[in-house]
Amino acid sequence: MTAFWILAPVMVLAALGILFVRKAVHAALLLAVVMISLAVLYAVLEAPFLFAVQIIVYTGAILMLFLFVLMLVGVDASDSVVETIRGQRVLATVFGLVLGLILVIGISQVTFGAAVGLDEANNGGNVPALANLLFSKYVFAFEATSALLITAAIGAMVLAHRERLTPKESQADAANRRMREYAATGRHPGPLPAPGVFARHNAVDTPALLPDGTASEASISRVLAARGSVRSAPALADDIEEVQRQLGQSPEQSPEVAGKSGAAATTEEQDAPGSEADAGASSSTNGAEEDEQ
């Protein structure tokens, strides 16, 4: 029971966390916590096969699937805190509590005898025992699940499949289209500017600077922009001015800087107090988050 009493509060807290965290990725991680804890509880409850399956299938496969989809959907889908349906949150909470309360009351009224235990049932080992049951008593259900899985696989493929309705665009077609668009709307026909160009360091979250010093929105990923992990152009400009000022004020240090720019930048970043340090910190957390996702 020790494992239970340790894990139960963790699981409840993690589950509650799913309700409150803003970001879907965090919710997925909390769900992983719950699932792995469950796997441990399965082990405690003498279900070693389910323990393995819980880890492999649920935590390993299904949860990974969730993360894949989250990646595909992107961060645009982050939840806003504002509830759109009037009264939904209150009602859901109230009735959720009512249900929980009723369940708890109902369960606590039941007298549970001492558990029989699975020693006898697991006599020949848990997995062979399960297999015996699965391929004798539950063989039809087992066969039915195979049909279900096939159907689900085909369904997923059908849903994910995108029918090509027009012939594939060749390179010449693309070039023609771009020129036509340029003639019609003035859209730039060339490739988009690369990020990090003319910036202090090469990174995808740093927009390229246009000749007038402003940031080019086209140079960074839309996802990053939506996530808000892009350094804004004015801040960036401030940075540059700061650097220039520092450079102008200490011209004797400039050869050093020019000589080993990477190292100098790092030291400066670490040394410099205020906004720059903050920006660096936030940048690093963002990076970590990206890795996680």
Add this chain to the structure above:
Amino acid sequence: MNTEPYILLSAILFTIGCVGVLVRRNAIVVFMCVELMLNASNLALVTFAKANGNLDGQIAAFFVMVVAAAEVVVGLAIIMTIFRTRRSASVDDASLLKY
């Protein structure tokens, strides 16, 4: 060994899953909450297996997992399709089928 706490935990997790489905708006998170409810019921099943001393409960939990896997595959594919056309993963945005 007393099995009552397991059942209570299962009930609490199930309730939290319910509320999550109702409260969250990101379709993927809603799906996670559904999974949470399924897991809670699995816990109850495995606990009952232990309490009754046979493996039928574990088999049932196993089937629940299989079905959950299938459901997740199809459900996520649907969410992808909706997202592809509507650029949104919010369950509230897919509300055209109404009065």
Add this chain to the structure above:
Amino acid sequence: MSSPIPLLSSLAAETHVPVVSPGTADGVFSLAWLVIVLPLAGAAILLLGGRRTNAWGHLLGTATVAGSFVLGLLMFFSMLGREVGERQVGQHLFTWIEAGGFTVGMDLLVDPLSILFVLLITGVGSLIHLYSIGYMAHDERRRRFFGYLNLFIAAMLMLVLAADYLGIFLGWEGVGLASYLLIGFWQHKPSAAAAAKKAFVMNRIGDIGMSLAIMLMFVTFGTTAFAGVSAAASGGSENTMNAIGLLLLLGACGKSAQVPLQAWLLDAMEGPTPVSALIHAATMVTAGVYLVTRSNFIFENAPVAQTAVVAVAVVTLLWGAIIGCAKDDIKKVLAGSTMSQIGYMMLGAGLGVAGYAFAIFHLLTHGFFKANMFLGAGSVMHATDDDVDMRHYGALARAVPITFLTFAMGYLAIIGFPGFSGFWSKDKIIETAFADNVWIGVAATIGAGVTAFYMTRLMLMTFFTKERWEPGVHPHESPKVMTIPLMVLAALSLLGGLLLAGNWITDWLTPVVGEAHHEHPPIPAWALTLIIVVVVAAGVAVAWFTIGRTEVPREAPTDVSVFTRAARADLYGDAINEGLVINPGRHAVTGLMAFDTSVIDAAVEGQASGVSGLAMVYRKVQNGFVRSYALSILVGAALVVAVMLVVNAG
């Protein structure tokens, strides 16, 4: 019907009313169906054949009716050669209706009564067809006219030959339809269309009585065949028989234009003149008399209904006669006289066993002389460019001599000039009336006097006095095809009385209507005849002194007495209908409509709009948010768990 019912002859002996139990059709009688089918086929060919039959359609129409007449004659002579007891012949054609225990066969009954009608209908009908060839020569729709005439004849033959009340009803409705089509034949005239509708609607009222009577018969006797009903009639309770009799009388009133359903007859003059002749002489209006006579086994057991027949008849015969006195339209005068004469027939039929035969006798003679006069009137109109106002006639005797002479025969017959057919028949009815009740006799005698007056007035205004012709009218005699039927009918008007020779007609009809025990009138028959002749002579004299000796104004004088005005307005028949039926009906309908819209519709629509209003509110529940739906599922789940908890705890 093919099997006689021997058991019932004993019943019949008690009631003095012969039971209808026809023998099997053989010989010429097996062709009885052809009598109906010939004109029906003619109608079908003419009406369905379209323009292809234009060229010869009228000839075919006439030929079919003539064929029926020939068949009728053959059957008549065949019947003459039979024993008295074997003169009823039935023919089963096919089973018409079979529903549970209720079976109606398409049966025909040829007996002394129906054969007389067949002869009258087809005989006079043939003459009218012949006449119409000339009369309608210039009408574009002559072929259709003949189709309708054939349909009319077929329906009427169905009516008189049916051996079942339902069969009669079939013919009855057919006659109603055909009369509607023919009265409204010149449908481009609004008055004709209105008259057709009026006739149709008033006939419907009678039909209600007829159909109710049939239903009542079915309920009471379980059959509607003559054989079954006549056998069981004496066993029915008097109240039931009275009800059936009164309902049949209502039907007869509708068809025969008796008070109170008389109003359509005068308007029916809107149809072409041959139609008027056909309706008034040979068919339609005689149907009521036929029905009452045919249903003698009912009326003999229904004294109240029989009295009602007499009352209706007396009122009608005076009513029609008075209307006839005031009309200037030649056809309307004749229509009034038809009403009046049908009244005489109904009177005869209402007087029971003693009168049936005379009613039929008068019906036959009237068929001759009235057809004669209607066709004569048509001939006069033909001569004066379709003018019907007698005030525009005068001194036509020399212009249309044949018409005048034939018309005169009809005239003498209708007023009862001694020796002419009408004299014999009307005299017999009045005599019987006197034997029954003096006052009825007196009323009938007065009617005869008035008849003499208005018919003399018609004769004088049309054929004598001074010329009052419209400018540009040059009266001329009608073609042969029109005058020959007139001559035949004139001869029949003159000689029709021969039917009474040696009491032939009463003997002939005895197997159908029963043996009359002779009742002696309060005064000797010869004296009665003398009185009638004197009254008629008085009527003629009055007409002579008021019309013949004075100048007839071209326009009807307006400074006339209340009585004249009333008579000109058909004794306010239309006004009575309007006041008693139409206006209250209209008000009731308006009220019901208001009730319908404000209460019933409002309630129904209110419910509907209430539901839809509620739905408008509740459909907001269907808000499209999947989370809302999930919430309701949660609530339901919580409820289920709670209930389980409570139940298990308790």
